[in-house]
Amino acid sequence: MSEMTTNHAIAAQIPGEDVPRGERRSYWANVRERLGHDPVTLFFMGVIGAAVGAALLAPWVAPHDPYATSMLARLRPVGTEGHLLGTDELGRDMLSRLIWGARTSLLMGILPVLVALVIGGFLGVIAGFMGGAVNMVVMRIMDVFYAFPSVLLAVAISGTLGGGMGSGLLALTLVFIPSLCRVAETAASQIRGLDFVDAARASGAPVYSIIVTHVVGNVLPPVLIYASSLISVSILLAAGLSFLGLGVSPPTADWGQMLSSLRQGIYMQPLVCALPGLAILIVSLSFNLVSDGLRQAMDIKS
Amino acid sequence: MTLDTVTGSAPVQATRTDLLDVQNLRVDFTSRAGRTQVVRDVSFTLAPGEVLCILGESGSGKSVTLRALMRLLPQGRSEITGQVSFQGEDVLAMPRRALNGLRGARISMIFQEPMTALDPVFTIGDQIAETVIRHTGVSRDKAMARALELLELVRIPSPERRLRAYPHELSGGLRQRAMIAVSLSCYPQLLLADEPTTALDATVQIQVLILLKQLQQDLGMGTIFVTHDLGVAAQIADKIAVMYAGRIVEYGSAEEVLLNPSHPYARGMLASTVSGQARDRDISAIPGSPPDLRALPPGCAFAPRCAFATDLCRRTEPGLTPRGTFGHVLCHHAQDLASPALVGATVTAT
Amino acid sequence: MMNFFKLQGPAARVAPRPDPRDIGGPRQPMLIARNLRKHFPITGGLLGRAVASVKAVDDVSFTVQKGETLGVVGESGCGKSTLARLLMHLVPPDSGEMIFDGQEVGARYGLRLRDLRRNMQMVFQDSASSLNPRMPIEESVAYGPRVHGMGRAEARAHAISLLEQVGLPARLFAGRYPHELSGGQKQRVNIARALALDPRMLILDEAVSALDKSVEAQVLNLLRRLKSEFNLTYIFISHDLHVVQYISDRVMVMYLGEVVEIGPVERIYANASHPYTQALLASQLHADPRNRVTDPPITGDPPNPVNPPTGCRFHTRCPFAEAMCSSTAPRLHPLAGEEGHIVACHMADPSSGHARAGRAGLDRLGMARPLAAKAASEPPCKEGLRA
Structure with missing residues (x-):
């Protein structure tokens, strides 16, 4: 076709357009590159990475046994010899408990959101893409869950199931499904009406192929961004459940649980008592800022 | 070759009776990524009761020019310089309050999509x-x-x-x-219209155009009409300014510009407009697409698409060459191209 | 309706090129559409019952010969875009049938929908939504063949060669x-994608309308070249009469979901016989300031397709309308002495009883302005839509 020079093949003869862009780069490669230019997001990703790393490596990283009590060394201040971050009301090492607590807190923060992302996202994409009666049924069921405030719902579910970590996880998952479903549904129903989906249908593509190739890819960014902001909510809700005694049962280290049991010591060692709260704050904030950075990196026009 | 070319900032002759006098209007958009010149060296005048059409394709800066006249561009992200004098008052130097008294009263504006402009x-x-x-x-x-x-x-x-x-x-x-x-x-003295008939059906568009022309004449309103459609311009304009990549490349009376265009872009646009061409032949299209304003070529912005471009065009930006009684052409070779022999040889008028 | 197809006759205006994919033979029309109808219900009230319907496409019949370009013109709400989607079965028709190259679409032993869609493709109006924003264009083009079972590498090579053919060198563009x-450029990708399944017919729905004039000319030239290279048949839908005149062999004019006139392009432009076609043509703008239109050819806006006028749907705006026009709908009728030119107007039917019966095309809009009273007829409000 190279002899077709005049008039037809000239779409390329534009200044600045002669940059070869022949090889394909996946959308995610572009997202990675844009993230690479965003130091703030990278820093907070590092914070999250450190927290997750510490949680995973708790047995090796933690300086003390998080359950070893000492009636002599109770409520020591931050900076105490041998107890870098002090000790709690039973004399347990705070640093070790925070590191071990990260295990449960991060698990409670991330797992419910992940599971809800898969279930809610799936339901939302189906409801949004199919429309009609399917949409009606799915979304009305979600509306029932929506009718309750999320804290109340989480408390009610885990209370009914009898507390404990398992029921806490289940409660949080159920709380997050409707909102993730709603976000996925909105995105999918917008995409359903676009010409490129019609073009895919016109090429004879079956529904599942259209959903996998064209819908999921475009629904994922908004849903992922929303989900990453939910992780901080989940950590806080989990902390709240523990605080109420519905989450993790006492000896286990958990930031919410620690916050709850330390409140008696607040007048003696305010800083030590605030530490679990500080940890929750830092991790939640990091997830929020990373989700913000992700939103910018996933914007195709940036 | 002695071209009677004046520098880019030569004032377009303004008379005391002018309703609007725009000199060297320049609009820059600023963002974190940098500064983009969207409109440059735009100069024209408008007498009371006159219709000027700003003709151009998307991204040519025609709508930005129109909005700049009323300072309707987002503050902080745009910078308007130059001189816009409306009935002798300097619009660009005017305090906000005085500007608000002007807008909607002595100058008013109509838009392409009334649904978004009406509450x-x-x-x-x-x-x-x-x-x-x-x-x-x-x-x-x-x-x-x-x-x-x-x-x-x-x-x-x-x-x-x-x-x-x-x-x-x-x-x-x-x-x-x-x-x-x-x-x-x-009863404004100046009406600014931004593609007001583009979204309308053909049979409705002609009604609205005829109405606008009649109202404008009856009320003696000066009108600036932004459009991409040569037919609309031919229907309503007294004067036409053709914009390309932020500059006016040709300015003159409607007859001059539409019947005897000098600038290669104006000619190309006319030749590529489909209107009764022979069905078995290609339409003479302008190759390529308009340049990215963030990365303009060094010389004439149209040179990469221009059939007449020389090294001079690719190296230095052209200045204004006067044409007709008040108009001008922004082209190094305006005078050579004006010779009929060349016109006949290269662009077949439709 | 049977005689309708005789009306359009064997008017094969373009000698069809032999094609190995031919089933019905060169004289068999590429596409016959019969009595296509699509009404969109408007639901209202608490129970979401249908309270009215938009008569988007109402009893539309036409044929497209092999190798020709049928232009479809009309204003907003005339149903031309719905027609495109009906033909592609992107929206299912309420009734009517389609015969593609002699095979009935969707019938028991006819053409399967999947096969229709391989043979007939659509180019969408350029907009932000016509291409998947998160997919490199090469993948967008290769998607169709992949769905139809082509291997990844082969589909990719095919996409690259198509991009080259629409003027987008793969070296510079494939990964964008x-x-x-x-x-x-997006519109070129759209065209490449439509060609990816090696179709025999393209439906171009306002394919150049959103483009700047200089770019529009490039794309029109490209379409002309591709048509002969790929031996294509086009249905070219546009509101731009200049473009339709340039590209079409025959033209179909639609008004409020109905066909009002079909004919060879030069007959339509020289001897438009339906007053609406005349009004459309007289509303065309020309790039000559010495030749301005001073009187609007017709007044008012196109009525709302929710409650279209009774009888002839154009009677509310027609300067020649008489009492019978508001009560009796005209049928498509051949124009005396003009092969393949049919008009739905009482004036075209000598036996209709209209005062100007048999004079269709003789009294022209834009020249004679017979009924001044009609100018006051008011365009209807869109109140129906509020339900």
């Missing part, structure tokens, strides 16, 4: 009356009577009923007429 | 995303 929660009557009250301070009853008058003026059938209608209850053509009525509420 | 392309 959906107020009736047509309310919206016209509100403008009238704001600028003249008359009573509500008087303002409503005025609104009715205006709907009659723009020939909306059964105006009493339409006074109480909401924008979404009107068809596209009626909505556009309603917007024209809103814009005329204070 | 839609937002990295100009409007004209």
Whole structure:
């Protein structure tokens, strides 16, 4: 076709357009590159990475046994010899408990959101893409869950199931499904009406192929961004459940649980008592800022 | 080759009777990524009762120019320099308050999509009356009577009923007429129109164009009409300014520009407009697409697409070459190209 | 309706080129559409019952010969875009049938929908939504063949060769995303995607309308070249009469969901016989300031398709309308002495009883302005839509 020079093949003869862009780069490669230019997001990703790393490596990283009590060394201040971050009301090492607590807190923060992302996202994409009666049924069921405030719902579910970590996880998952479903549904129903989906249908593509190739890819960014902001909510809700005694049962280290049991010591060692709260704050904030950075990196026009 | 070329900033002759005198208007958009020149060295004048069409393709800067005249660009992200004098007053130096007194009263504007320019929660009557009250301070009853008058003026059938209608209850053509009525509420001396008929159907577009032309003549309004459509320009313009990549490349009377264009871009645009061409032959298209304003070529912005481009064009930006009684052409080779032999050889007029 | 097809006759205006994919033979029309109808219900009230319907396409019949270009013109709400989607079965028709190259679409032993869609493709109006924003254009083009079972490498090579053919050198463009392309380039990708399944017919729905004039000319030239290279048949839908005149062999004019006139392009432009076609043509703008239109050819806006006027749907705006026009709908009728030119107007039927019966095309809009009273007829409100 190279002899077709005049008039037809000239779409390329534009200044600045002669940059070869022949090889394909996946959308995610572009997202990675844009993230690479965003130091703030990278820093907070590092914070999250450190927290997750510490949680995973708790047995090796933690300086003390998080359950070893000492009636002599109770409520020591931050900076105490041998107890870098002090000790709690039973004399347990705070640093070790925070590191071990990260295990449960991060698990409670991330797992419910992940599971809800898969279930809610799936339901939302189906409801949004199919429309009609399917949409009606799915979304009305979600509306029932929506009718309750999320804290109340989480408390009610885990209370009914009898507390404990398992029921806490289940409660949080159920709380997050409707909102993730709603976000996925909105995105999918917008995409359903676009010409490129019609073009895919016109090429004879079956529904599942259209959903996998064209819908999921475009629904994922908004849903992922929303989900990453939910992780901080989940950590806080989990902390709240523990605080109420519905989450993790006492000896286990958990930031919410620690916050709850330390409140008696607040007048003696305010800083030590605030530490679990500080940890929750830092991790939640990091997830929020990373989700913000992700939103910018996933914007195709940036 | 001695070209009678004057520098890019040569003033376009302004007379005392001018309604609007624009000299070296320049608009920069600023963002974190840097500064982009969107409009450069735009100069023209408009007499009362005259219609100027700014003709250009998307991204040529025609709408930005129009908005800059009323300082309707987002503050902080744009910078307007140059001189815009409306009835002798410097619009660009005017304090905000004085500007607000000008907008909607002595200068008003109509847009392409009336649905976004009209407020959906107020009736047509309310919206016209509100403008009238704001600028003249008359009573509500008087303002409503005025609104009715205006709907009659723009020939909306059964105006009493339409006074109480909401924008979404009107068809596209009626909505556009309603917007024209809103814009005329204070008998402006200058009407700025941004593609007001582009979204309309052909049979409705011609009605609105004829109406606008008639109103403009009856009320003696100076009008600036931004469009991408040569046919619209031919229908309504006294003067035409053709914009390309932020600059006016050709400026002259409607007859001069449309019947005997000098600038290669203006010619190419005319030749590539489909209108009764031989069906078995290709249309003579301009190759390529308009340049990215963030990365303009060093010389003439049109040189990469121009069949007549020389090394001079690719190296240095052209200045203005006068043409006709008041117009100009932005081309190094304007005079050579004006010779009929060359015209016949390269561009077949349709 | 049977005689309708005789009306359009064997008017094969373009000698069809033999094609190995031919089933019905060169004289068999590429597409016959019969009595296509699509009404969209408007639901209202608490129970979501249908309270009215938009008569988007109402009893539309036409044929497209092999190798020709049928232009479809009309204003907003005339149903031309719905027609495109009906033909592609992107929206299912309420009734009517389609015969593609002699095979009935969707019938028991006819053409399967999947096969229809391989043979007939659509080019969408350029907009932000016509290409998947998160997919490199090469993948967008290769998607169709992949769905039809082509291997990854082969589909990719095919996409690259198609991009080259529409003027987008793969070296520069294949890996780009839609937002990295100009409007004209996106439209080239759209065309390449439509060609990817090696179709025999393209439906071009306002395919050049959103483009700047200089780019529009490039794309029109490209379409002309591709048509002969790929031996294509076009249905070209547009509101731009200039463009339709340039590209079409025959023209179909629609008004409020109905066909009002079909004919060879030069007959339509020289001897438009329906008053609406005349009004459309008289509303065309020309780039000559010495030749301005001073009187609008017709007044008012197109009525709302929710409650279209009774009888002839154009009677509310027609300067020649008589009492019978508001009560009796005219049928498509051949024009005396003009092969393949049919008009739905009482004036075209000498036996209709209209005062100007048999004079269709003789009294012209834009020249004679017979009934001044009609100018006051008011365009209807869109109140029906509020339900």
